[in-house]
Amino acid sequence: MSEPTERKMVDVFSDIDRDTALKANPSGYAVAEIAAGDDRVLTMTADLSNTLAEFREAFPGRYIELGIAETNSVSVAAGLAACGYVPYIFSMSPFGVLKTAEQWRTDADYNHLPVRLVGRLSGLAMGYFGTSHYAVEDIAIARTFANTTVVSPADQNAVLALMRATADCAGPVYIRIAEAVDPVYDTVPDIARGTWPRLREGGDLTIAAHGMGVGLAVQAADVLKTEHGVAADVYDGAYLKPFDEAAIVDTAARTGKVLTVEDHTVNGGIGAIVAETVARHKIVADLAQCALPDVDLEVGVPAELYEYYGLTVAGVVARALELVKG
Amino acid sequence: MPEDITLERGRPASDTELARRADWIRLQTIDLIAQAGLGHYSSTFSCAEIVATLYYHALRLRPGEPRWADRDRFLLGKGHVATGLWPVLADLGFYDKALLKQFGKVGSPLNDHPNMKLAPGIDFSSGSLGHNLSVGTGMALAGRLSGRDYRTFVLTGDGELQEGQVWEAAMAASHYKLGNLIAIVDANGFSGSGPTSMAMNIEPLGKRFEAFGWQVQEIDGHDIATLKTTFDGLPDAATSEQPTAVIARTRKGHGVDFMEKQPQAWHLGLLSPEQYADVVAEITARMELAEGSVR
Numbered sequence: 124m125s126e127p128t129e130r131k132m133v134d135v136f137s138d139i140d141r142d143t144a145l146k147a148n149p150s151g152y153a154v155a156e157i158a159a160g161d162d163r164v165l166t167m168t169a170d171l172s173n174t175l176a177e178f179r180e181a182f183p184g185r186y187i188e189l190g191i192a193e194t195n196s197v198s199v200a201a202g203l204a205a206c207g208y209v210p211y212i213f214s215m216s217p218f219g220v221l222k223t224a225e226q227w228r229t230d231a232d233y234n235h236l237p238v239r240l241v242g243r244l245s246g247l248a249m250g251y252f253g254t255s256h257y258a259v260e261d262i263a264i265a266r267t268f269a270n271t272t273v274v275s276p277a278d279q280n281a282v283l284a285l286m287r288a289t290a291d292c293a294g295p296v297y298i299r300i301a302e303a304v305d306p307v308y309d310t311v312p313d314i315a316r317g318t319w320p321r322l323r324e325g326g327d328l329t330i331a332a333h334g335m336g337v338g339l340a341v342q343a344a345d346v347l348k349t350e351h352g353v354a355a356d357v358y359d360g361a362y363l364k365p366f367d368e369a370a371i372v373d374t375a376a377r378t379g380k381v382l383t384v385e386d387h388t389v390n391g392g393i394g395a396i397v398a399e400t401v402a403r404h405k406i407v408a409d410l411a412q413c414a415l416p417d418v419d420l421e422v423g424v425p426a427e428l429y430e431y432y433g434l435t436v437a438g439v440v441a442r443a444l445e446l447v448k449g
Numbered sequence: 450m451p452e453d454i455t456l457e458r459g460r461p462a463s464d465t466e467l468a469r470r471a472d473w474i475r476l477q478t479i480d481l482i483a484q485a486g487l488g489h490y491s492s493t494f495s496c497a498e499i500v501a502t503l504y505y506h507a508l509r510l511r512p513g514e515p516r517w518a519d520r521d522r523f524l525l526g527k528g529h530v531a532t533g534l535w536p537v538l539a540d541l542g543f544y545d546k547a548l549l550k551q552f553g554k555v556g557s558p559l560n561d562h563p564n565m566k567l568a569p570g571i572d573f574s575s576g577s578l579g580h581n582l583s584v585g586t587g588m589a590l591a592g593r594l595s596g597r598d599y600r601t602f603v604l605t606g607d608g609e610l611q612e613g614q615v616w617e618a619a620m621a622a623s624h625y626k627l628g629n630l631i632a633i634v635d636a637n638g639f640s641g642s643g644p645t646s647m648a649m650n651i652e653p654l655g656k657r658f659e660a661f662g663w664q665v666q667e668i669d670g671h672d673i674a675t676l677k678t679t680f681d682g683l684p685d686a687a688t689s690e691q692p693t694a695v696i697a698r699t700r701k702g703h704g705v706d707f708m709e710k711q712p713q714a715w716h717l718g719l720l721s722p723e724q725y726a727d728v729v730a731e732i733t734a735r736m737e738l739a740e741g742s743v744r
Binding site (some may be wrong): 165187192194195198204229230233 | 518565572576580581583587588589614
């Protein structure tokens, strides 16, 4: 067991104050920035107004509280979008995506409407609150919707990058926010639609990750290089739909070994994206996943859960070495 | 139709004309269903007078510019009755009547349920019951945010009100004082498998909407004069602070005697050639009688 101080829940719900808003809540900061340049932008929450303190202060008439009613929120947003507005719904991912999947599909996606869902507290971020509060199947669901763009920012700078980049999307966008992640980018990166930034270059194996997995992947790559002489090709799977098919084909063909890392179940996430792509292109490659197993999950503080399920730098290193050694 | 021609609210139309229009909708519906091979007769017939009165009297429309920002919105919550709407939109000039010949075919914009991406004049897609009152709430909110005085009408079934999302929307609409939103409940008393309140009791509907902060009018949904008075007397869209629920008591299958006696059997089906002839004869005779009374 490590230090208890590192193992406590972190409050990521609130803006805290405006000075720290960018650091603590980049999605709230980003939507305020986008709204300043686009009168069509509105924000909505189902009882999550405390994540939008900055926006509400700057644009009090453009925030719509819908109460604890996520399904209604998505359909109301679709109605607003059909009248020319661009609503950003801020929601906890388990309720924002899973509970409203049919409203999202039928009202937002099928009608190609510019509704945005900012899913806070994705993956295991709500830890000991219990499995009802996990969103670990969300990507599998969201990426099957034909017209929905799905992005998973790796860190605070990537949140800004991907929210800015998707602001003008004509159709719906799901922005999956990982909380309390390690920095990956020193500055706001420029990530073209559907591309995966290559963060490390190497020929021994590929590590492809998204969201909180990216920080693990780059740190693991550095450990692999310095301590084990293994060179990893590391990609940030920032766009899960559309995803970077060319990058997967290129790297998988070169390294022949691909490890994926994500706080999502082994079903339907980036692991599946890579497997489907490799198979479709008839590339012979060994695949492995650092992801959550397809079983009942344990409950606990996120840091302990990540360790339990091997979603740590050491866990990624170990899995990478297994893959390289065959 | 030229883009700038607006069909204003309260357009003159006699009660007889609108009653005949409702029967015309019924005749058009049975033809379209015959073309497709299967369809929702009795639910379409229960709201024929409502649809006729809205489209030929109450709604502010611009058929030559279907997305005109100031048009009144009409959402078909009970999307399975779109068959009755297609001939109306064609007749008003939203699209060429020749499109009706494509109804139900692969690639056609006109199907059993309405799709806003395909058919001009459809303000929102539907088919999944319970969504459209929420969507209408969003549109009414948009009206208030943009300072436009359009109204948003949502026609729901009574069985549809069993969906919990409807009441989330009802709560939000009164919370935001959306006097520009009107829910019309086609309360025909039946859902797909039988009497609505045997499946799940939804009465007393009026009191339920009132408890959610709506003003309620309970009317005979087949009485044209009452429908006209009700729509003419709606509160001012720009300033009123309470959404309106019109509980239209109707009879499923209304207008065809054997369907009204067995509404459940005609929720979804196909008339035999003999039944088709009987239905045409019954409706045509009534329309001719109405025409005679006008002369």
